[in-house]
Amino acid sequence: MSAREERPSLSSRTTSLHDYALFRQGIEPDGRVPSGGHPLPGGPPPRALRSREVERVLTELLPPALADPDPARAAARLDRCLPERGMHPDDVYGLARLPLPEEAAARALGRRLLLTATDPAALAVGISLVGKLGGPEDVPGLTTIAVLEGFLQPVLYTLASLRCDTEVLMRLVGILHPDDHARVISQLASRDDPAARQWLLNLPVGPHTGSSQARHVALAVRLADLLEAEHPGTAVLAQGARLLNRMAPEGETGSSAEILAYKPAVRVYEALVRRADRLPPTLDHHAILLSLALDLSSGPPVLLGWRPGLREELLVRLDRLLSTPDWAAVLDGARTHEDRCRADWIRRMRREPFDRTTPDGLRIHVVERDPRFGDEVETRILLDGRPLVPRVFPQGRSPAPEFVLGRDLLRATPEEREVTLSTAYCDEGCCGTLTVTVRRDGNHVVWHGRRQDGIGPRLPEYRFDAAAYDAEVERARTDDTWCRSARGTARLIAAGLHERPGLLARWGIPLSWCRTAGPYEETVVLRLAFGPGVSGATGREASRWVQLEWRLPDDGRPPALRAAAALERLATTDPRTYARFRDGNKEYAESLGLRLPDDD
Template sequence: MSAPQERAALTSRPSLYSYALRLAQEQPDRPFGGGHPLPDEPPGPERAGLRGKHAFAAVEVALAPLLAGPDTPAASAELHRCLVGLPVDDGPLVGAVLTMDLADEAAARAIGRHLTRTGTTRRPVSVGLALLRRLGEPEDVPYLKVLSGLRQLFGLVMAALEPLDARTAALRRLDAQVHSPETRPLVDALLSGDRREIRSRLIRQPLGPRTLGARQARWIAEALGLPALLNGDPVDPRLLAQAGRLLSRVADQRADRPELLSLSEATAAFDALVRRAVALPPTVEHAVVLLSLALDLHSGQAHVLPWRTGQREQLLDTLGALLLCPEWTSTVRTGPDADATPAVRRRAVWLRHTAEQVFGAAEPPGRLRIEVALPDPDDAVRVETRFLLDGRPLLPEAFGHGPGDDPDYLLDRGALRATAEPREVKLAEASCTEGCCGALWVTVVRADDMVVWRDWRRRGAPPSRSPEPPEYRFEAAVYDVELTRASGDHGWEWPGRTTARLLDSALRARPDLWTRWGLTFLSAYTDFRDPERVVVTYAEHSVDGSRRWFDWRPADDGPPAERVARALRRIAEEDPRTYEEYRN
């Protein structure tokens, strides 16, 4: 298609904004979150598809002069023509616009608006949306709402809309992306605006990790206007408890991004909930909710929210005064009955340990504090290691794409021990695995009387909102004391976890138990579906280089020491390949 033909085709088409507005008026009952496809576009020229830094450089060279032009309509027309032939795919094009230097932000904002409201094809509108994501103002919200009805532009529109109107963006995301039978009734209530129905549905909403992810939980919190809901009268303990569970879901460290840090009213929601927490009856369920929030204020994402001076500490003091008062002490610190189920026992251990961890410190932590944390054990049990550096948690800001690594690697197997030989240590890994969204690595080395954490790497991780951590230096003697303290603190363990730790250590110390059978020990751990069930993994190497894998689940009756001794005797006496309780 020639340039004159291209201009004729574009001028004869309505803008995508006009197209979306017409569809919204003609079909008001259709979902307004990305419900409509884009119209067919005229064919464009073949593009070479520059990638990486070459693509970003080409975009900046081509667009920077045009985005600084004083004549917005003329600059926009020239941008249309330039974008048609720019040899860059749409993804790198938008990425470059989001990061390039802008000489005149007011001019770039005006051009972004012009492209967004008059662009007739996807590419110029996408560039306009990228500019509004950086520079948008409240007057852009009505136009973004209309464009949110177009499926292929939905993500870009939401990224531009969210900083300007978080509640509307959340409603549209929920409408477009949440269809599960457990959560859709609450979404429909939110879309209706019926406050009575919203409260009723929220109280009944399942909020476990298998039902609702952290991102969906954040959208629901945004759409609810959580602080206003919590500050309403009368105080409903059921609503308070659900709001607390919802905040805990948003703050889930296992999410692939720190969702709580993106919740626009997070500090106000925490403040409103804690101030009214006294209305909650002292039950185990309510203690779990309040301690989960306290743990996050202590060492999770909530710690690094933009608090007023002293506000976070005041909220923790309020929670501590409530949970450690006589009415709550028996709930938080009393052990389970002798005939309690393993799940009830795990929760009782968690309540006692978490209360001590958050509220029991006799003196402020030093330069480095290492703690083991786990969520409510009624959720899928995922144990993580957290690091407080100068009193501030490291991972939410330095990584944010998953929890700290398991203490069996960082503490029990000595990964954090410092020697004169520099060693790279993985502190955290994305919940979806390092190969997908990366991990945070640091080099640990002992230099004379100091231990140094240096050469940080966010291997494979998406760009972080925070700069790379600085080099940290610790007095070696103090570092060793802290590492010994953290490694020896097993007060959070339940019997299955204790058994797995002791068995793993014993089997690593006795490789002869396996070599006599021609096997290699791999690890011992607890099954996430059944935390009391220990799994022992090992492998057989064949002469052709192939491997045969085994998962053995020893009997789970008896105290941990007895279970370990029984497993060791059996391995010494019987070929582990003959066990009935294995899977290969």
């Protein structure tokens, strides 16, 4: 019998969660942990009790367990009784606040539960007791449990209370999924420990590095002091640029860009750019310096407390450096597919932060981010030289150009038009939207803020010279120098479907999305959704829906020809005959005669 065939027996209530975690680690390739941790046997436990009931159950069950001279018997009783009472792991972490007069008994009980509990709530009791009364000898058991779904955060809290060695957290990062690194790294960043600072300074900064995490790392390693040193070193310069770039994205966590909360930001930008010529000219260095310039030109860093002229001076320095022959030559030396894609991105964005002025009135910057960090393109709207969305709506992000420019929403007419410039990162119903009305008033264009249902920001009235406004909107709408071939194809297909709503309606398909397959791919992906559930049905009919996917690989033709051919096929042939099932109700799909992919 193989290890995987044995899994059901190890998922029963006869096996402790500690041993189950060891088993899962042993059978996974390279000891890999999935995002969020290994799933618990039987799935996540349900929430059943209210806070007052939780306190009553703990007060009833815990004292007898602590009074039992046999910790094994007491642990077994709690392991049996807590799930019977409907306890959830999150319910019991508050027991650390309860008085524990018999500390030795509580410690013994906690350690026993940590190693033998089969129920998640009982394991949570063990973690809480060990966190309050345990010691270094409990660290191995805790790190074993950390790989289980829902237990990483309480384990990290407990490890902090036990003051575990820095090396323990470093090893934990090595086995967790990258999606879960941020919590451990944040704890490392909170330590005044030279070993932690050195490890953080060498930490790879990539797509999984969140903006908040980047700020905590920069503070922990004392980045400003490192960069202002006489000889900071090229590794420190490059890492500093990467951290600044990861702090700059708008509203990534539903709040202001982290760069605006990073107090040494101006010092760090100045020290880094003044020493940027010490970096060797490489493709990666070119990309991170260009990203710095894009944000200094039109991103949230514009809103920092700059001395007059300093930001403009730093942009001039970056432009001069990246224009030198050695730096320009690195683009032609790209060898791998991903490097060539990144070099093409640099060519598209190279002049964006340097050729544009930011005069009074409206200015629109379309900025594509480094493909190493995704396929994101932002329409950054600047009013009087200051980026609008991060200034007045920190919960939101700048819109994609396909939305605000592709549909020509900013065009001003005497008839008032309402335009949503940004939706909250969390949800429109939570923090609202940034919405304005646009109308022409004689020789002026007027923007007037609107507030939806009492939530979200309300802009003051802005008046623009109509001729200058029209020219800027038209320039931004027709400029596609930022757009790579696949995205251009996707934009034209989406625009064609928007202009010809009957094209898909004839096949009974009300919803569609079109985008590229990824930052390094030229394949275009069109997704189509239909069925009663998509059209607003309720009850049992709501589950009857299907999403199809049609992938269009690059065939070497220009975007206009690729898009025209795709739209022609959609107009003449039912896409349900060639698009593949991606998601939805399989039984409903089969009833329509759709071909489903083979089950794995």
